[in-house]
Amino acid sequence: MNRLVSPSILSADFGNLHKEIDMLNNSCADWIHLDIMDGVFVPNISFGLPVVKSISRLAAKPLDVHLMIVDPEKYADRFCKAGASILTVQYEACVHLHGMIQQIKSLGMKAGVSLNPHTPVSSVENIINDIDILLIMSVNPGFGGQMFIPKSLDKIRQAKELTVQAGSSALIEVDGGIYLENAGEIYSAGADVLVSGNAVFSAPNPKSYIEKLKHI
Numbered sequence: 250m251n252r253l254v255s256p257s258i259l260s261a262d263f264g265n266l267h268k269e270i271d272m273l274n275n276s277c278a279d280w281i282h283l284d285i286m287d288g289v290f291v292p293n294i295s296f297g298l299p300v301v302k303s304i305s306r307l308a309a310k311p312l313d314v315h316l317m318i319v320d321p322e323k324y325a326d327r328f329c330k331a332g333a334s335i336l337t338v339q340y341e342a343c344v345h346l347h348g349m350i351q352q353i354k355s356l357g358m359k360a361g362v363s364l365n366p367h368t369p370v371s372s373v374e375n376i377i378n379d380i381d382i383l384l385i386m387s388v389n390p391g392f393g394g395q396m397f398i399p400k401s402l403d404k405i406r407q408a409k410e411l412t413v414q415a416g417s418s419a420l421i422e423v424d425g426g427i428y429l430e431n432a433g434e435i436y437s438a439g440a441d442v443l444v445s446g447n448a449v450f451s452a453p454n455p456k457s458y459i460e461k462l463k464h465i
């Protein structure tokens with residue numbers, strides 16, 4: 250069973266990014282989660298390619314880039330060049346999802362697909378053997394610091410069942426509203442990777458918080 254942690258720098262101090270990335274480099278975080286928001290797919294704008302590029306120069310861990318943007322197929326190569334190791338797109342933003350996954354993989358990145366809270370797990374039945382990561386959004390995308398939607402636990406169980414039944418090696422990643430208080434049940438439901446932003450960066454000791462999340 251995997252227990253990976255991918256802290257989301259959306260909640261980091263952007264005035265001290267170097268320090269924040271150093272902290273993550275020295276922590277037991279497995280990946281660094283970067284939330285890209287375009288103000289169209291989600292009602293918020295975060296940061297873009299130049300920031301990803303700067304982080305990739307500092308980061309000693311794989312960049313787990315989560316695109317909450319429309320037309321992701323136009324940007325995959327640029328995120329690859331900027332240093333993304335994993336590129337996750339929103340199911341709802343892709344008309345040609347299979348082609349999008351192929352594009353990401355042909356660039357040498359791991360391919361992830363993310364499901365909004367209203368999107369059923371069955372939507373990815375036909376591509377579950379093509380992806381490396383299935384991301385279950387446990388909040389509505391757009392903002393850090395929201396409450397975990399309890400129904401997400403059922404979706405994580407369904408996602409796990411789907412991967413087992415299909416013989417898929419996709420990891421199940423869960424994103425939004427994750428704290429030490431609910432991390433245990435999220436892993437138990439079948440999650441392999443936990444994304445955590447607000448909980449990690451508002452903790453008095455983020456490094457030890459990450460360690461606790463991983464070893465809960």
Ligand code: DX5
Pocket residue numbers: 257259260282284315388389390391392393394395424425426427444445446447448
């Ligand atoms: C929400 C983002 C999340 C967010 C998680 O749109 O995709 O990655 O940063 O943050 P917390 O842990 O604060 O809910």
Ligand code: ZN
Pocket residue numbers: 257282283284315424444
């Ligand atoms: Zn995210």
